[in-house]
């Protein structure tokens with residue numbers, strides 16, 4: 001007895017559809033179910049570093065490497081949604097063009113040199129100290145009276161949306177300790 005196309009689809013075809021292409025039974029949650037995609041991965045939460053909206057994100061890692069980033073449905077600000085920029089954050093961590101070593105180009109030079117992190121941190125500290133010493137204003141005279149101002153006019157500090165409360169606190173403290181009066185936030189510039 002021949003089998004019509006309709007009978008084939010109804011009987012064998014639909015049953016075969018329950019099998020994955022590799023011959024294994026189809027999984028209940030579907031091949032792209034979030035639960036399956038992230039099963040066995042380490043989960044941490046973070047805040048998108050791009051803008052002042054501060055959307056919450058979930059980051060999944062395997063052996064220390066980021067394999068997935070998605071919106072955090074439990075976060076009160078974005079409730080799981082991300083804009084296109086936030087959705088592409090994965091590419092910041094996993095990108096062959098990402099610089100992972102310090103590169104330095106001396107003033108007037110046309111080439112970059114690779115430098116150790118300790119060298120870079122020492123140099124930043126040295127230049128900050130030098131700038132502060134050069135531009136520090138201890139007192140200011142106004143209307144014939146001298147005021148103590150202890151102001152560093154040689155540098156500015158810039159905060160960003162990715163900083164959490166504690167980091168903002170430390171950043172402000174550090175800037176004030178340096179005598180910085182120009183303390184701003186990325187969302188205002």
Ligand code: SF4
Pocket residue numbers: 048049050051052053054055078081082083084085086087
């Ligand atoms: S996901 Fe988009 S809207 Fe949300 S903080 Fe990042 S850049 Fe801003």
